[in-house]
Amino acid sequence: MAEVKTAEIKLPPLKKLTNYPEKLAPGHRLCAGCGASIIIRQMYMVANALGYELIWANATGCVEVCTSIYPYTSWKSPWIHSAFENAAATIAGVEAAYKALKRKGKLPTDKKVKFVALGGDGGTYDIGFQSLSGALERGHDFIYVCYDNEAYMNTGIQRSSATPKYANTTTQPVGSESLGKPQHKKWMPEVAAAHGIPYVAQAAPSHWKDFMEKFKKALLTEGPSFINVFSVCPRGWRSKEEEGILVTKLAVETNYWPLFEVENGKWRITYRPKNPKPIEEFLKLQGRFKHLFKPGMESKIKELQDEVNRRWEWLNKLEQLSREV
Amino acid sequence: MIEIRWHARGGQGAVTASKILASAAIREGKYAQSNPDYGAERSGAPLRAYNRVSENPIPHHCMVLNPNIVVVVDPTLLKAVPFLEGTDEDAILVINTDKTPQEIREKYGIKGRKIYTVDATKIAMEELKRPLMNIPMLGALIKVLGGLVDIKSVEEDIKKAFGKKLPENVLEANIRALYRAYEEVQSE
Amino acid sequence: MIKGWKDLPIGAVILEPGSSEKYHTGEWRAWRPVFEESKCVNCMICWVFCPDSCILVKEEKMVGIDYDHCKGCGICAHECPTGALEMKPEYLFREED
């Protein structure tokens, strides 16, 4: 794999990014305050600035459903949706077609294009896991972006393997015998990194500079990249629409959603909260955790805090280890 | 149309021999089929393979039920499988054995049918240093077919099939084994 | 709006990029972000966070809101560091329309 040499390619300041046309048209039917379209717009800001055309394969999910209701499309780039579980395989086919047709001289040579597969956590962590793993292993030149809103939001807040412990979902609801989901969430970036691909990152749109840097690296990386992006879902999380960025920031500031990257196997934390906030700060803004704030539930919150601490420590160890190896 | 049934054990190359026979016949402008009877068997298990050879197109896509010729590649199969199944008294048997056709006839109480024998194991061990009896049995079969398929075409096909896979000396040993069996096969 | 089957492109392909602009999600809005230019420092924080591509910018200056499409989520007002955006109930404006 070619080494990522991105330092000399700088992104322009925010103001300059406004000079490019919007490639995700308004009029899509995502919920008010949806994090996913913020993420997509920020990806476009990078691609625009670097002169890349993005070609998309979108897994079934909120974004897919809401941006392509016939006869309307919000996409001003080539875009394909084929099914829920196969965005990575579909983009693999598109990328292969590109290579073949390019080799045969059937494509213009003056365009910089990049292939992006986009899926929610259901289409990534769960049902699309196999096709994602296959595409990463085969080394296609593409970026897989997961907008992780921690449940099957498109179909009405069903639990996924990305749903955090104790979150209330419709398929593992809180009840007299249940505190919501019994398991912690799968740590997907680590699974992606285990494929030995050149670039893996975790990001959040609240920390847009960090995310844009990461998307830039992925864009400039030859071979597969995987970026896991925290994507607020006011409807599913029972949070206030206007607080979407706040909730996202708190996910980062509590270390619930650490920002890091794995570049050619080297783990690096890209943002370190100066004084990490307690997990309650993140939880309390969301109705999905409301039951944890009843009397007697302190131990459950502590359990979540412990898991955050454990993962943060583990991440720090990985970073340290990366420096040593 | 001539129909042939091979009896061998997995790993002895009978399927390959049957393919070479079909290939050689087709390259001569004839029509031929080679159809292995695949199962989940692994090395050592008894298996069957079929050939059809004809001057005319062959429409059949089914097992050979009434073979004109039965080839037994491994002598230990004579006791283990019903090698006479579906044959009538005009059938020809080509058997790998160190015995004479008469001895085989007596030992297995075979009535009618024409019996040919060849010590393909000995030829294989002497030429190939390994008990790979498929090519010598093919040589014997070609002789028995009496000019339906030219031994030269078979030689060419072996070279074509294995030329890139086998070292020169092994390839030559196979060709020698082919011709030796062709010469050494005996009838009653 | 949608043509008969003989006149539709095959395979449900959509040939007009960004045609969703014709669909006015602004009608969903219960709260309206109101922009006060004098307080704006053009930091573009509202623009970078808008989920609906509704912050209108010309020559690197924030000039207003695309009310045809703005769903009124309120992120822009919430994140605006200078208070240049304020959420007001939509009915105040609808009556005026």
Place this chain on the structure above:
Amino acid sequence: MRPEVIKEVTYVPYSGNMAAAEAMRQINPDVVAAYPITPQTELMQFFADFVANGLVDTEYIPVESEHSAMSACVGAAAAGARAMTATAGPGLAYMWEVLGIASGMRLPVVMTVVNRALSAPINIHGDQSDMMGARDQGWIMLFSENAEEQYDNLIQAIKIAEDERTRLPVMVGMDGFVVSHAIDRVRLLPDRAVEEFVGENKPMYSLLDVDNPVTHGAVAMTDSYMEFKRQQREAMLHAYKVIREVGEAFADVFGKKYEHIETYKTDDADYILIIIGSTAGTAKAVIDKVREKGVKVGLIKIRTFRPFPYYDVMDAIAASNCKAIGVFDRAETFGGAAGPLFGEVATAMFLRNKHYPMIDFIYGLGGRDTNVNHIEEAIDKVMKLAAGEEIPLVNYLNLRE
């Protein structure tokens, strides 16, 4: 430039898998995405060998599953590439969801299906349950009797799929093992002639055309979904014509005619057998044999199963002396009256409002041998049916009672 391998018409000893792979080499698709499954495996191995030795320009994706194989073909075809794959039995079943996506998106993917039984119990051998199970997924379906037909059909399938009037994917089936693994005499056509015959792919709505961005795979709600399905029906009606035209073009160039059905000695036949695939060949041999005894039997071999050639079948029957018909089904329809082919022929009679005594034979499931004796047994039953005897609607061949 890839090397020219076959320069003139050549007769070779090939298995069905080799013949299919050779056709793919000559077609030289832009993208091949495939997953190995018995009895298709060696087809992919042969093709991978072509890739490894520079005999094709293809971008080859050895995917992790059949679902991804078809998904990658969908992506590649939407990108404007000529995309091909191959599968068998359970692999086709695993693709099922994406089959409808390929046809619904009107992507001209071409695929060999080495017909194999479906689990359970697991069985790797030939039957047509796989394609029959997928028969309403909007694919054009051709079946081959032998290796040479598989080769010829694949070459024609490219033209059929890519025609602007159809723009539908095509699957071409051959029976597992008896065709896929048996060596047979196959006529190969020259590389350049095949290249010229299949022509250039003219992509529609390519994803790689960044100047004209298109959205593929949109959501169609209640207000438009039905219109797109209606379009697919129309495309199938066109396909009926296109398949015939391509067959004629093939005959013009290569001297061998392919039609929706092949009739064998039906003109004067009192009894007609209707069969798909390799057993049609065996039936021809049996027909020759029984005709020596004066029993006039004819055969209708179905090459095109989708779109089903109802009128071709009825025309052939009407032109004969048909007194009774025996339909051969190498697939079950549990809970249905008889096998899937029986159902189609019954529909054909309905469409012409002309009815003949007819019985069904379920045969060859899971690779069960169907030899000359079984076909003779079937003919015997059809004769009895014609004579007014009561024969069960569904009869099994070579079943252990």
